Amino acid sequence: MKLVIINYGAGNIKSIQFAFNRLGYDAILSNNPEEIKDADKVIFPGVGEASSAMKMLRESGLDELIPTLKQPVLGICLGMQLMCLHTEEGDTEGLGIFQTKVKRFSDNVKVPQMGWNVIKDLKSDLFNDIKENEYMYLVHSYYAEHCNETIAATDYEINYASALKHENFYGTQFHPEKSSVAGAKILHNFIKM
Numbered sequence: 001m002k003l004v005i006i007n008y009g010a011g012n013i014k015s016i017q018f019a020f021n022r023l024g025y026d027a028i029l030s031n032n033p034e035e036i037k038d039a040d041k042v043i044f045p046g047v048g049e050a051s052s053a054m055k056m057l058r059e060s061g062l063d064e065l066i067p068t069l070k071q072p073v074l075g076i077c078l079g080m081q082l083m084c085l086h087t088e089e090g091d092t093e094g095l096g097i098f099q100t101k102v103k104r105f106s107d108n109v110k111v112p113q114m115g116w117n118v119i120k121d122l123k124s125d126l127f128n129d130i131k132e133n134e135y136m137y138l139v140h141s142y143y144a145e146h147c148n149e150t151i152a153a154t155d156y157e158i159n160y161a162s163a164l165k166h167e168n169f170y171g172t173q174f175h176p177e178k179s180s181v182a183g184a185k186i187l188h189n190f191i192k193m
């Protein structure tokens with residue numbers, strides 16, 4: 001099974017690669033369009049600031065490639081945010097895969113949210129064997145608003161979409177690769193799709 005992690009210069013790629021290694025899978029890092037297209041499963045990682053990450057995607061042409069992929073794609077953290085229509089972070093246009101926008105938490109709460117929080121209202125095969133209110137690890141200042149594509153919700157000042165699904169595209173705001181046994185189960189579910 002060919003698993004490719006998109007390496008566009010803004011990803012937490014090593015921790016994701018190690019997480020798949022622990023599950024017995026060798027994930028390759030690539031920014032080569034043919035290699036990505038040929039993958040059985042694709043991971044779209046992301047940490048850091050949205051506008052600079054989007055600039056790197058555009059410079060490599062990956063902003064046009066990613067929405068055309070037909071195999072299962074999992075966007076993680078900033079990766080999921082960039083798959084949305086727009087994010088307030090750097091007033092950045094996203095890839096438009098998920099029909100929702102990304103907003104910043106207000107200063108009524110500690111920003112970024114950094115640590116463990118629960119996911120609930122789970123609605124996808126991505127969450128097979130995952131119980132409601134399971135803890136996941138998150139580090140983020142921006143969140144995706146709820147939409148028809150919400151498959152998990154989390155409360156932090158407000159209730160927001162902590163996972164999204166559109167056709168073969170999945171996104172998690174939380175880091176499954178840093179979320180212990182339950183996170184590993186989610187990565188396993190993604191591999192088995």
Ligand SMILES: NC(=O)CC[C@H](N)C(=O)O
Nearest residue numbers: 047048078139140141142
């Ligand atoms: N860990 C991150 O890179 C978070 C992604 C995004 N910059 C946010 O703050 O929400």
